[in-house]
Amino acid sequence: MHRFTRDVADENAMLALGAEISTILHPGLIIFLSGNLGAGKTTLARGILRAMGYEGKVKSPTYNLIELYKISRLYFYHFDFYRFDDFEEWEEAGFREYFNPEAICAIEWAEKAGGSLPTADLQFFIHITETDHRYVEIQAHTEAGRRCLEHWQTLKNH
Numbered sequence: 001m002h003r004f005t006r007d008v009a010d011e012n013a014m015l016a017l018g019a020e021i022s023t024i025l026h027p028g029l030i031i032f033l034s035g036n037l038g039a040g041k042t043t044l045a046r047g048i049l050r051a052m053g054y055e056g057k058v059k060s061p062t063y064n065l066i067e068l069y070k071i072s073r074l075y076f077y078h079f080d081f082y083r084f085d086d087f088e089e090w091e092e093a094g095f096r097e098y099f100n101p102e103a104i105c106a107i108e109w110a111e112k113a114g115g116s117l118p119t120a121d122l123q124f125f126i127h128i129t130e131t132d133h134r135y136v137e138i139q140a141h142t143e144a145g146r147r148c149l150e151h152w153q154t155l156k157n158h
């Protein structure tokens with residue numbers, strides 16, 4: 001099982017999907033949040049963070065490229081590479097070090113970081129439909145990602 005889709009009727013449903021996703025994530029995972037401007041990538045990250053117990057504001061990392069969260073013992077790094085245009089910036093900001101076994105990294109606009117990024121374990125493609133609904137395509141690209149989706153499947157069957 002490495003691919004499936006979900007209909008997401010509105011913003012609350014996207015937050016709820018984030019809450020479901022939060023139950024299968026573990027440190028060391030890299031997730032890509034993909035989709036057009038305004039698709040709901042940050043909303044999905046917000047749903048994940050809230051369900052993990054983060055009570056503060058979850059803002060878009062568009063201007064800073066990264067927002068850092070520490071939730072009890074968990075590190076969650078939320079990137080947005082929309083404005084990324086310089087590999088030197090990547091090196092200077094020490095981005096490489098954020099990708100480590102202790103942290104979950106969630107990345108918007110990964111395609112703008114070119115080949116700088118490691119492979120995503122999981123990728124969430126958010127598509128906007130003609131009626132302004134969303135559907136989310138969920139894909140695993142690694143063995144760790146596939147195990148997460150299998151775990152998710154078993155949770156849903158109980």
Ligand SMILES: Nc1ncnc2c1ncn2[C@@H]1O[C@H](COP(=O)(O)OP(=O)(O)OP(=O)(O)O)[C@@H](O)[C@H]1O
Nearest residue numbers: 008009010011014036037038039040041042043134
């Ligand atoms: N089903 C839905 N899921 C998520 N957001 C929705 C949905 N329907 C409407 N919206 C609206 O779409 C917008 C999504 O904004 P969000 O910042 O999450 O997008 P984004 O993909 O992160 O955009 P950007 O590429 O600019 O970072 C919000 O204003 C939200 O209210």
Ligand SMILES: [Mg+2]
Nearest residue numbers: 041042060108
């Ligand atoms: Mg965003």
